[in-house]
Amino acid sequence: MNIQLEINNKIVEAQQGETILDVCKRQGLNIPTLCHIKEVFPTGACRMCVVENLNTGKLVTSCSYPVEPGMKIATHSKRVAEARKVIVELLLSNHPDDCLYCARNKNCELQDLSYNLGVRERRIRGVKNNHKIDTSGVSLVRDPAKCILCGRCVDACSRVMGVHAIDFINRGNKSEIGVAFDKGLNTSSCINCGRCIMVCPTGALYEKNHFAQIIEAIDDPKKHVVVQYAPSISVTLAEEIGMPVGTDVNGLLNAALRKIGFDAIFDSSFSADLTIMEEASELIHRVKNGGHLPMFTSCCPGWVKYAEEFAPDLIDNLSSCKSPQQMMGALIKSYYAEKVAIAPTDIYSVAVMPCTAKKFEAQRDEMTHQGITDVDAVLTTRELAQLMRMYGIETDQLEPEVADSPLGKRSTAGKIFGASGGVMEAALRSAHKMITGEEMQKLEIESVRGMDSIKVAHLEIGGIAIGVAVVNGLGNVAPLLEEIRNGRNDIHFVEVMACPGGCINGGGQPITMDMENVKQRMQGLYRIDGNETLRTSHNNPDIIKIYEEYLGEPLGEKSHHLLHTHYQKREVLV
Amino acid sequence: MKALNQVFTNYKDASPDDLIPILQDIQAQEGYLSEASVREVSSFLHLPASRIFGVATFYNQFRFTPTGKYHISVCRGTACHVLGSATVLEELEKKLKIKAGNTSRDGLFSIEVVACIGACGLAPVISINGEFHAKVDRNAIHRIIDEIIAKNAENEDNK
Missing domain, CATH: 3.30.70.20 (Alpha-Beta Plaits)
Structure with missing residues (x-):
């Protein structure tokens, strides 16, 4: 039903149930808010968004006040302006x-x-x-x-x-x-x-910031400082350096990192490809041998800790694969260290991540072997931008560069890890090849893309029925876990990303609450996937090479030692 | 924890709305809300511990440390306030080196502030383990506390 009301002496239309703020925004009126989050039921706690209801003479919070027919609203009257200013002064x-x-x-x-x-x-x-x-x-x-x-x-x-x-x-x-x-x-x-x-x-x-240690390591001639960056960084850094949201700045990112003084630059999308090889193999192994199903992804350290605390009964369902950050870290201090003949203790390993939980993951006990930590320090996207400013790096002065070998070449399957549904899509592309021996006809799996909170798909690959679910935002995982506990068995593989939209909206990304920004970052990743030709992890030549030269085969002994781990119940006050 | 199960049996089909009565029952039984009991309530009502703690700290009546052997209620009602209960409380806190809501390290004393004991004629009034002390002032506080400490030491010696 359409309602008519008057805002700033102008008749406007509105829907029953809309708030005054909704309607004002549509009218292009700029009303300041503080406590308001679009996705959450409004509380009106801060009163920043007050407007004047001219019929009653009262100031009402526009974020929580529903529109009424015949309402007369003033959004920027003298009274409103004064009230808002006093609210800020009180704060x-x-x-x-x-x-x-x-x-x-x-x-x-x-x-x-x-x-x-x-x-x-x-x-x-x-x-x-x-x-x-x-x-x-x-x-x-x-x-x-x-x-x-x-x-x-x-x-x-x-x-x-x-x-x-x-x-x-x-x-x-x-x-x-x-x-x-x-x-x-x-x-x-x-x-x-x-x-x-x-x-x-x-x-x-x-x-929590680790600049001092990183800068010290860069400054130390005895230290070989290696940096890796997550798949999403190249499309989110743009906002921090004044470029349009979702622009891919991968080349500039490499150049900037080199200029800061990192000795080697690797792309975590490579280890994302590796994660896919291991994880897809693990899934097939579990399906064929009656392992714990459904299998949950373990790339997201927020989700892993959540599972340890809130779902310890399902820990065996977590994939044993380390996350791409940790896989890369382990390889830098083993495979790469051997290649360049540098002792692992002389390597300082930094990761640029979209995520604050990655800082936690890097220092987990499981991620240190014989005193060698996989990853020594983690920077968020925001911190990287800050570091670039500290080192006086002007991106418009830079020429695009490429990442280093041998851990720098990636497929776009590893790249889309940064978006919700990306791990699933990448894993299915490779699982298809592993099961049937043939490439997937159409690589895009639209049903797992996008911003829906739960995305479910049922597929048949080489005669095996595989049900997959993608949980987009950790608040949506509890109902699915409950269904699984109650015997739901049509799902074999579940991707869980704690942040809504995936890593592109991670807690270490440029600050935004606008989901439109997040969608553009997501499109940035899928654009890369659409434009390039190397789109499957198993066809990445460097992945093929590392298995030939070093790892042997997925789930093999070396992989087991370097790339897999286990998690356990965590006692906290929940 | 057996004791809490007894509390919980009184709340069949419990919902989060029952949180406050449940906390009151636990405190009546245990004297305070321990971390362990909050954990129990959390799993009984399916409420996060932070929410339970948030609700409990909103109300003055809940405490999170065990009461002392001698639990002192200081009346801060209007009549007591007018006759100097603020000074009484301050003196008490200084004497026992604890703040209202806390328990002394030796577990002997705890202080609680109450809105009105309902004995305005005796203002300012404090109650120690239910025993009223009328018209107290700075000096009275020292006398009362010292007496309790002495009596307690004597009892300990006799044991």
Whole structure:
């Protein structure tokens, strides 16, 4: 049913059930919001989005107020403007004045609002709270002093990810966001995904930084510093260096890394190809030999920790394959070290990842063998951009370069790992070849692409019926796990990516809450897949070579030693 | 944990709405909400621990440390406030080196702030293990606490 209402003296149409904010946005009216997340039921907690209801004379929160017929709304009246400004001034009244030292300086919604609404003096002085910074987590740092209690991180953690490690604790002016029993993040159920960072409007949440160690290693002539970058980085870095969303800057990325001083540059899409060889073989092995099914992917460290905490009964269903980051790390300090005749202890291995949970993954006990860690330090996309600025790298001065050999050549199957459904699609392309001996006729598997929360497909490959499911966003995994526990058996292989959209929207990516941006990043990856000719992992010549020269065969002894691991139940307060 | 199961049997078809009564029952039984009991409630009601802790810290009535052997309730109602209960509380906290809501390290004392004990004629009033002490001031606090410590030491010696 269509409703008519008046906004700023103009008659506009709206649907029953829409909020005032929805309609205003469609009209191109810019109403500031803070606590609002599009995908989550509005709370109206911050009151930033107030508009004036001229019929009642009241200020109402447009994000949560449904439209009514005959409503008269003013979005930028004097009263509204003053109210918004006071709201910001109140938020600033107990906020630390240390923008210059803040992780989110120049990329802060509170800073923007304060600037846009013309706050130029401190009129309201509140008592500063005396919260401690929580640095206990491996990946994330929480600075409650900068928190404005908008609650977006709580929504992201509980409703989007289904983890609910944090919530509002205490009340009134003692309110803060924290974990159960006011402990550190490290003992909580936090999966380090960084979803909270992506939605935080201020600098209250940020990733733990390892610049000092990395810079020291680069500066140390005795250290051979190797860097790998995840498949999604080449399409998301663009935003950080002022290029259109979703642009592939792979060549510039290689050039920039070389200029920073990394001795060798490898593409994790190569080890993604390797993951596919191992994982597809593992799947076929499980299907043929009655192993634990369905098999879950284990590339996503957020999901792996979630499974250890919330689904320990299904741990045997996790693929034993290490993630591409860890496979690459293991190969750099074995295969590559042998090739270049450098001791593994003299190699410093850095990974550029779209993900904060990768920092956690890199330091897991399972990822260190005889004192040699697979990966020594992890940088997020945001941190890489920061490092480039620190090293004074202007991308418009760079010529595109290629990654190094022998771990730098990839197929586009490894590349699409960065998008939800990509691992599944890549695995099926190779599984088809492994089962039937023939290439798939049509390589695109549309049913596992896109932004749907659960994508299911049933296929027949060489007479074997294979059911696959793709979970896009960790909040959607619990119902599927429950179905599996209750005996659902038509699914054999499940891809789980914690972040909605996959790694292109990972917690280490350029900050955005706009899913349109995420879709463009996704298209960027599929464009690469559409444009190139090497589109299957098993046809990657460097993959063929590494099996011939070094690994033997998928699931072989060397693979087992270097590329596989196991996970176990984790006792935390869930 | 057997004790909690007894609490849970009173809540057939429990829903998250039953959280607060359940926490009250547990506290009545155990004296406080331990990490272990929160864990139990979490799996009983299918609620995350952070949510339970969030709800529990919203209300003044829940505590997360065991009460001391001597549990002191300090009335902060209007009449007591007017007659100086803020000073009483401050003195008590200084004397016992703990804050309201906490328990002393030796487990002897704990302090709780209550809204009104309902004995305004005795203001400012504190209650120690249910025993009322009327019209207390700084000096009275020291006397009362010192007496308890002495009595407690005597009892320990006799054992």
